[in-house]
Amino acid sequence: MSTQTRSAAEAILDGIGGADNIASFTHCATRLRFQLNDSSKVNKEALEAIPKVLGAVPQGGSNYQVVIGGDVATVYDEINALPAMKDGGPSDADIKAAARAKAKGKVPFMDEFFEYLSDSFRPILGVLLGASLIIAFASILDAFGIVDFRAPDKPASWFFVDAMWRSVFYFLPLMVAYNAGKKLRIDPWVPAAIMAALLTPEFLNLTENPAVQCVVNDTLGTEQCTIPIFGMTMQLPDYGGNVFVPLMMAYVAALVYRFFQKIIPTSIHMVFVPFFTMLIVIPLTAFLIGPFGVWAGNGIGAGLSWMNDNVPFVFALAIPMLYPFLVPLGLHWPLNALMLVNIQTLGYDFIQGPMGAWNFACFGATAAVLALSIRDKDTVMRQTSGSALAAGLLGGVSEPSLYGIHLRYKRIYPRMLVGCFAGGLTVALLTLGSNGITTDAFVFTSLLTISVFNPMLKYVIAIAVAFVVSFIAVFISDYRTPEERAAQKAAAAGAGAAALDDAPAEAAAPDTATEAPAETETVITSPAEGEVVPMAEINDPVFSAGTLGDGVGVIPASDEVYAPVSGVIVSAMKTGHAYGIKTESGVEVLVHIGINTVKMKGEGFAPAVKKGDTVKAGELLATVDFGAVRAAGYDTTIVVAVTNTKALAEITPAGIKKATAGDIIITATR
Numbered sequence: 001m002s003t004q005t006r007s008a009a010e011a012i013l014d015g016i017g018g019a020d021n022i023a024s025f026t027h028c029a030t031r032l033r034f035q036l037n038d039s040s041k042v043n044k045e046a047l048e049a050i051p052k053v054l055g056a057v058p059q060g061g062s063n064y065q066v067v068i069g070g071d072v073a074t075v076y077d078e079i080n081a082l083p084a085m086k087d088g089g090p091s092d093a094d095i096k097a098a099a100r101a102k103a104k105g106k107v108p109f110m111d112e113f114f115e116y117l118s119d120s121f122r123p124i125l126g127v128l129l130g131a132s133l134i135i136a137f138a139s140i141l142d143a144f145g146i147v148d149f150r151a152p153d154k155p156a157s158w159f160f161v162d163a164m165w166r167s168v169f170y171f172l173p174l175m176v177a178y179n180a181g182k183k184l185r186i187d188p189w190v191p192a193a194i195m196a197a198l199l200t201p202e203f204l205n206l207t208e209n210p211a212v213q214c215v216v217n218d219t220l221g222t223e224q225c226t227i228p229i230f231g232m233t234m235q236l237p238d239y240g241g242n243v244f245v246p247l248m249m250a251y252v253a254a255l256v257y258r259f260f261q262k263i264i265p266t267s268i269h270m271v272f273v274p275f276f277t278m279l280i281v282i283p284l285t286a287f288l289i290g291p292f293g294v295w296a297g298n299g300i301g302a303g304l305s306w307m308n309d310n311v312p313f314v315f316a317l318a319i320p321m322l323y324p325f326l327v328p329l330g331l332h333w334p335l336n337a338l339m340l341v342n343i344q345t346l347g348y349d350f351i352q353g354p355m356g357a358w359n360f361a362c363f364g365a366t367a368a369v370l371a372l373s374i375r376d377k378d379t380v381m382r383q384t385s386g387s388a389l390a391a392g393l394l395g396g397v398s399e400p401s402l403y404g405i406h407l408r409y410k411r412i413y414p415r416m417l418v419g420c421f422a423g424g425l426t427v428a429l430l431t432l433g434s435n436g437i438t439t440d441a442f443v444f445t446s447l448l449t450i451s452v453f454n455p456m457l458k459y460v461i462a463i464a465v466a467f468v469v470s471f472i473a474v475f476i477s478d479y480r481t482p483e484e485r486a487a488q489k490a491a492a493a494g495a496g497a498a499a500l501d502d503a504p505a506e507a508a509a510p511d512t513a514t515e516a517p518a519e520t521e522t523v524i525t526s527p528a529e530g531e532v533v534p535m536a537e538i539n540d541p542v543f544s545a546g547t548l549g550d551g552v553g554v555i556p557a558s559d560e561v562y563a564p565v566s567g568v569i570v571s572a573m574k575t576g577h578a579y580g581i582k583t584e585s586g587v588e589v590l591v592h593i594g595i596n597t598v599k600m601k602g603e604g605f606a607p608a609v610k611k612g613d614t615v616k617a618g619e620l621l622a623t624v625d626f627g628a629v630r631a632a633g634y635d636t637t638i639v640v641a642v643t644n645t646k647a648l649a650e651i652t653p654a655g656i657k658k659a660t661a662g663d664i665i666i667t668a669t670r
Contacts, residue, residue, distance in 0.1 A: 423466025
């Protein structure tokens with residue numbers, strides 16, 4: 001467990017008011033989701049100051065979200081592992097039930113409904129994204145005429161490729177049923193098994209039975225079949241890819257499951273509770289819930305299709321303008337479900353096209369922030385916006401941009417909405433007289449999935465307009481207010497050795513008030529003999545991301561560690577593994593010996609200096625038993641970082657691969 005993750009977990013727990021303030025606690029793809037006993041105890045500023053936190057977003061009432069990004073599952077696990085959560089904090093499973101029991105009125109019910117939708121889809125986001133990229137790959141081959149994926153006589157190899165993505169969408173009802181059952185706190189395999197009964201060859205082959213009767217639905221252009229079962233008429237719809245039916249079925253199954261839990265002795269629960277639930281709910285689903293769910297999905301899909309056909313201009317504008325407000329609240333899940341319904345019932349979806357305008361307007365705003373951060377040499381925002389932009393353009397995921405940047409700076413949203421409107425207007429104008437921009441696959445709207453949209457050229461023009469307009473609007477007017485720009489500049493000028501990752505008491509920030517003469521250079525030498533590696537290759541996310549400043553790493557070949565510059569020791573860990581040195585010219589250098597070596601508690605480290613000492617470049621800082629460090633399982637790399645990088649004009653690594661102690665490895669220019 002990394003010190004970085006552990007300290008972030010503890011800081012987040014403190015920031016939301018401690019374990020006793022948590023009523024329920026879960027996470028989605030990028031966010032920690034809290035329901036709190038008292039939301040006034042949250043320290044929003046403290047949460048957003050935590051390096052791992054991209055944003056802290058109150059959701060109204062007692063709900064609160066802390067945005068982490070791709071590492072959210074790890075942070076969630078680390079918070080749950082904290083002693084406060086185990087000893088005095090509430091159980092994620094037990095307290096949720098109590099919170100739901102207390103919920104009264106329409107708003108809590110709606111919150112619970114959307115949480116049910118979200119948690120039924122969230123765990124399968126990864127496989128949905130993976131399948132969408134396979135579809136995109138197939139569509140590119142189809143677009144260039146390499147393979148006709150729609151041909152009934154295509155080679156067997158490409159049928160196999162179809163199986164790779166259809167596995168997700170055809171069996172989607174099973175996955176949704178399992179997640180829904182888990183959310184409802186029953187054995188999730190029970191609703192999964194119930195849904196699976198309607199996808200078996202035995203059920204599907206009923207359409208070939210001589211007793212079956214089929215009619216054509218003129219509205220949808222589909223064939224609807226029925227068959228008598230035990231004297232009752234049962235419809236035989238295609239449940240592959242359906243999402244409404246498993247959501248409704250799982251809720252009914254949970255009611256039946258809990259009923260039998262109450263009346264059946266505990267000793268035989270394992271056998272008879274699932275047995276009676278399946279015995280009742282499978283026929284109930286086949287005769288009633290399933291046909292109703294299909295009918296409801298068809299009805300909603302047909303209604304949206306009517307709107308797209310009859311008022312396409314309004315529809316194309318409404319979708320990209322609504323999404324920026326739906327996503328932060330988690331209210332976009334029903335529309336995602338409807339996209340899947342459209343594909344199942346109509347054979348195509350018309351929501352994802354205009355939705356792409358919102359996504360690329362979002363990514364355009366993020367790109368503008370990245371450009372501004374590069375111009376301003378803002379390392380932290382450059383890393384945040386760069387990773388968010390990559391997640392968006394390559395994965396179609398907007399949450400890192402939304403929560404990491406856009407909701408933190410109020411100037412971005414109005415400008416991004418201009419891009420959304422421009423993209424939606426472009427869709428509306430380019431598709432007049434048609435049924436809009438459509439796709440026959442559920443995908444995440446990214447650069448990699450452009451080929452699945454039809455007409456593709458019009459889609460490209462629309463998302464390009466949304467991206468460029470949003471980029472220009474944010475870049476020209478900036479994403480920060482004058483006060484925020486001034487605060488960031490002051491923070492950059494004051495950043496120093498307090499950035500030591502695990503030295504809250506010892507690593508006090510040095511005084512940076514004294515300005516050195518302009519255009520002065522400070523050479524930084526190797527603290528030891530060994531291999532020199534770029535900062536980006538250091539096996540620690542904080543250092544490799546440049547969060548603590550630019551620099552290099554040295555993999556030592558000897559046990560002596562020397563001062564890389566002359567100056568004052570402004571911070572020195574008692575464990576002997578980290579030192580902060582401030583030069584006369586104002587350059588602040590961190591020498592961090594090994595990765596996570598604070599856990600060795602000083603064993604194997606013999607400091608030769610203390611805080612307040614004055615050293616010259618080449619003087620001994622510490623003697624380290626690197627053999628003991630390796631034996632303990634820790635990386636021996638010595639990190640040399642210029643912690644006030646933002647206050648300097650340029651940090652230039654020498655680019656050498658090997659160094660002896662005293663060789664120049666970095667030049668710092670003021």
